[in-house]
Amino acid sequence: MNAGHSTTPPPVSLVYAGVSNGWAQWIAWVLGQEDCPVTHVRWSPLSPLPDMAALEDFFGRPGRVLLVLDDWYLRFDTGRNQQWAQVLRQVMPRLHDRVGAVTVTTRALPDEAVSLGAVTLRGIGPEEARRRVLAEVGLSPGTPYTRRDEGPRYPEDPPDVTNSPRRNPRFTGREVLLNDVHDTLNAGYGRRVLLHGPPGVGKSQAAGEYARRFASEYDLIWWVPSATKAAAREGFAALAREVGLSEGDQLTGQIEAVQDALKKDEKGRWLVIFDGAEDIDGIAPLLPEGRGQILLTAQNTAWSRHGARPRELPPFDRDESVAFACRRAPRMTEAQAGELAAALGDLPLVIDQSAAWIDAHPAADIPRYLTSIRAGEPTDPDPETPVAVPPAHRQVWARTLASLAARSPAVHELLLLLTFFSPDMLPVPLLRAARPSDLPAHLAGSVSQPGNWDAALLTISELASMRVEFATEARQDTTSIVSLRMHRSFRRFIRANLTPEMEREYAATAARVLVASDPGEPGAPRNWHRYAEILPHLEPSGALDSDDGDVRQLLLNCLDYLRVRGEYQDGYDLAHRVLDRWRDTSAPTDSRVLAAAHQEARMLRGLGRYEEAEKADRSILGLLGETGVDSGLELLRAKDDLGATLMARGRYDEARALYEEAAQNATDWLGDRYVPQTLQFRTNLALALGLQGHYQASCTLHREVYDRRVGLLGGRARRTLQSGYYTARMLRLLGRLPEARSLQDYNVRQLRRTLDEAHRQTLLAEHNLALCLRRDAEFEEARAIMRESRKRLIVLSGADHPDVLMVNLDYAMLLRVLGERTKARGLAESTARAYAARLGTLHPYAIGARNNLALLMLDDGETEAAAHLADESTRQLEAAIGRGHVWSLGCAMNSAAALAALGDVEGAAHLGRDALGRAIPAMGAHHVLSANLRAGLALDLRTLGRTEEAAALERIALDTLSASHGPDHDQTRYMRSRARPYWDFEPQPI
Incomplete structure (x- = not known):
């Protein structure tokens, strides 16, 4: 019992419609905090009215009844709702002391609701709302107010992160379905649900209503437009920026970062909605794992193979159709709404458009309109069209277009123009920013003012049932429309009725709008959002078929954007389609055709399709x-x-x-x-x-370029800093550690100042600095730097990117030095597999990775298997790049070590001597690899009893390392201890 109450409070029956679910849950929690028993009574606005006796019996139940009044409850002036007004007038006065009411709508209360003495909960904050709820049932707070993180979210507080569409005030029905979706998502076995159904049935609207209705249960709701794989990837990756995850230059890394964050979220109070997800193969890899929930909308029911439980969204039932049509066109009677619904098959999209036409034509004769709809009589434009829709639907659309053309020619023309953009997200900001010269003169004049644009778009959205989103922040004291969505079947109908001349004219206009929105510099991150906005409209606008030079340059810029972002598959697909068109109309050596061909080849390279x-x-x-x-x-x-x-x-x-x-x-x-x-x-x-393996020649040339760039471009130019990194890397591979470390440390500091700490070039430079530190035996600092650069590279590019695999292999061998052999081996094995899968088993990087793995197997006592793998990888590498390559020589040194561990010391000595003979002319007698080969050979000769030769080789090796590294350097001491030398294969960035 709550300390604030001497007795248990009387029970409360909480009566509400499904649209007020969030308020009901919060109110129930408030009452529960005071130990007040609560019974939920969910009431559907479309339910038949019970007889008066049953109502009196219900309201006369023990305890109190608390009504939650929303927009549905307050429509007491039309249709069947007039009967509810009668109920309130006759029943409530007799039960006034036992019935309370709160209102959660911003609309004015009708007289019948005012008589209830309802108190508002909107716009007052959670503490005052709590006090009012308790007062309405005769209680006073007995416990201090509890913040929302200890209870349900206050309904006026949105989720911490959300981009879900705004509420559709006309949403009707679907109560059973929405509750079923909620129950399924919250059951232990169902965290993925698919809403499926035919076009125009309202899948997106139902998903949006679910997100709004149950928003209080989530901390994050993210809406992903998923009409195409590219749109879905961009939309999902945008969540990385929203939640403050480190941004990279490639979508794959951002997507993986979001997936990882959602998977690790222990509360699991997140909902991701993939709307219009028909491309299962392209979108399924985006679905996050974890404790949260996923809602998909699509016609494709095969999502069940990916764990989504299908829930069919049928057309409206007749009561829903009638209620929806009457709300849309209040002058229709319920009987007329029923006739309309029957003629249109209860399909929400067309009912909405029909009712909108009726509402926009107050003088039109409704029975005559219904007769024409049922008959499907010919109108202008001709409804005979290849679009496979029922005649009644075509009749509705034809009337809508004809009415718009007659009443607002400019708005009608704007609607036709909109069909030349992607219907899933019409580019309102691009159109708004279009130059007047980009538009036909009469259209440009009509929409020259921002207010005219919004008025025109609102007219279109009302008559054509198109979803509108407004900017979250007002500009110049006005709130502008930022997006509009057109149903695909409606768009196809419009396009099918255009003449070829009209198609050419509108396509050219759409292409000009896109060209005008091209910011140029597709490699600059500040422009990426704009290219992401442009991409979906290239195909519907006809830009791919244009021979205009500016349009073709836009397409090339989009290709470059996709390449920079790492979207190689989409880039290849676009390049392939572009070239198919351009080669039909332009010479193969046309500069833009060649540029597109180069991009196609680069995309293939990015996909790993090297052949x-x-x-x-x-x-x-x-x-x-x-x-x-x-x-x-x-x-x-x-x-x-x-x-x-x-x-x-x-x-x-x-x-x-x-x-x-x-x-x-x-x-x-x-x-x-x-x-x-x-x-x-x-x-x-x-x-x-x-x-x-020509490290000296490479270093000399890199240094020459570096010096020239410093003089030509300046010391902080990106290309200059890149040359500094390459030079430092070669210095390290030459064994010139002091020079390498000094230059790399300076280079890293300059990169951090000039580019960014999370820039790819900075991270690769930090990785090389970590390798310098490792060779100087500063293992812990090396680990810290390499671990962080590795983590950030994964976020930037994804776990399978070549840069990440390179760092993975080096990090594994660093962990080996630190004694963390289990982690080292696991990472080395996975990296070797990844290299083989990406590059082929006989690529030098894949072979070198296996040679590193042999060292770890040797550490684990798997001597025979290690010797076999070391020998095999050495032979494979010699065949691939030659016996004189430094990598082949390093692998041979590891193979000799494995033979010695196996007991074949004679074989080890023979292999070591042969490798040393090849290393001196290739690398020089004083290179660290030559010194280590000498030291290894000395160990084997000493075991074989050839001590004099062993001592001479050891002395030369120690003198070499003492001269290059110093007598007290860790590597010199290691050699002096007569520990077995080894060599790590290190991939190089390409």
Whole structure:
């Protein structure tokens, strides 16, 4: 018993409609805090009116009755609701002391409700609302007010994070279905529900009503427009920005960050709604795991294969149709609304549009309108159309269009123009920002003022049943429309009735609007939201078929945006469609056709489809050679792209030859006017040299480019800092640790100031700094830096990105040094598998990863298996890149160690001597790898009793390390202790 009450409070029957569920739950909680028993009585506004005796019996039950009055309760002036007004007038006066009422609507109360003495709960805050609820049932607060995180959310407080559509005040019915969805989502077995049904049945509206009705149960509600995979990915990734997760430049990383955050959320008070999710294969990977809930809307019922429990949304039942039509067109009688519903198959979309027409034409004869709808009589435009919709529906749409054309020609023209954009999210901001010259003169004049735009759009939304969203913040004292949604079947009907000339005119206008909204610089993060906004409209606007140069440049910019964002599949699909169209009307060597072909090849490379990418790159290069196009830049771009593909495929010799040729061509053709481009080709050549294992040549060239860029671009330019990073990396691989660490530390500080701590280039530089620290035996600091850079790279790009795999392998070997062998081995194994899956089992990176794994297996005592894997990977790597490559030599050193552990010391010595003989001419006698090979060979020779030769080799090795690292350096002491030397394979960034 509550300390504030001497006796148990009398029970309360809480009567409410489903639309007030949030208020009912909060009120019940308030009463429960005072130990007041509560019985929920959910009442449907569409329920038949019980007889008077039954009502008196209900209201006369023990305790008190508390009515929650919302908009439905207050419509006592039309139809069957007049009977409720009679109830209030006759029954309530006799039971006034036992019946209380609260109102949760902003509308004025009719006289019948005023007589109840209802108190409002809106706009007063939770503490005052609590006091009023308790007073209405005769109680005073016996406990202090409890904040919402200890109880249900106060209904006027929105979820902490939400972007769900605003409430539809005309939403009608669906009570049983919404309650069923709620029960299913909250059952232990059902956290995914699919709302499915035919077009126009109101799936999106039902999902929106569910989100609003049960909002108090969630801390996060996120609405994801999912008409396409691209839209769904953008919409879901936007949640990362909303909740403050680290942003990256690729959607995959943002998506994975959101999924990880939702999965780890222990409360699970989140709801994600994927609206219009027909592309199951494209959207299913987005669905988050965890304790929260997912609601999908689609016609496709195959979502059940992904754990979604289907709930069919049928057309309205007749009572719902009648109630909805009467609310939409109050002058209709219930009988007329029933006739209309019967003619239209109770489909909400068309009932809404029909009732809107009736409401907009107060002088129109309703019976005649109903007769024409039933007959499907011909109107203008001709309803004979390939769109597969019933004649009555076509009749409704034809009348709507004809009425709009007659009453508001400019608004009608705007509606026709809107059909040339994606119907799922019509680009109102882009249209609003369009230049007058982008629009037909008569349309531009009519909507030249912001208020005219909104008035026109509201007219369209009312007559055509289109969902409208307003800006959350007013601008210039007005609240503007920011989005509009058109039903696809209605859009198809309009487009099917346009003449070819009209189609060409509106398509050209739509394309001009999109071009005007192109911000340029698709690589700049500040512009990404705009390109995401433009993308869905490229196909419906006809932009892909345009031969206008500006439109084609827009398409190229969109391709570049997709590439930068890491959306390689969507980028490839768009590039492929663009090229199919452009090659029919333009020469294959047209500059924009070539640019699209380059983008297609880059997308293939990003997808890991290297063989296809190489074929595409060679096709471009061959075309330029055959046609003799007089453009040095085009030829250099083709060689540059092919070189990148060859490096990704592990064919470093070919890549180097191509880059040497390109670098020389750049110098010969471009001269001093294009020094930045020339330096980029030389950078690529230096990268190829490094991948070949020619560290000294690579370092020299990187240093040369670095110095030139400092003078040309300045020390803080992004390209300059990139060259500094490459130079420091090569210095480290050469064993020149003090120089490498000093330069990399400086480079990291400059990158953090100039770019960002979370920028990819900064994180890769930090990773190299961590490797420098590791070689200097500062293991804990190395771990801290590498762990953080790894985490941020995963957020940026996703767990399978090449940069992440590179850091994974280095982090695994650092964990090995720190003694965390179980974690190290697990990460090394998963990375080796990922490399094999992405690049192929015989790619140098996949082979090198397996050689690292052999070291960990050796640590775990799996000597025989380790020796086999080390030997196999060494032979595979020699076959792939040659026996003289530094990676092959390092793997041979590990293989010799495995043989020695297996007891084959003679074999180990033979292999070590052979590797040393190859290392000296390849790396130099004083390189750290040569020193370690000498030390390993010395260990084996000493075991075999050849102590004199062993001592001589050991002395040379120690002198070498003492000279380069210092006599007290950790690596020198390690060698002096006669511990077995080993080599870690380190992938390089490409």
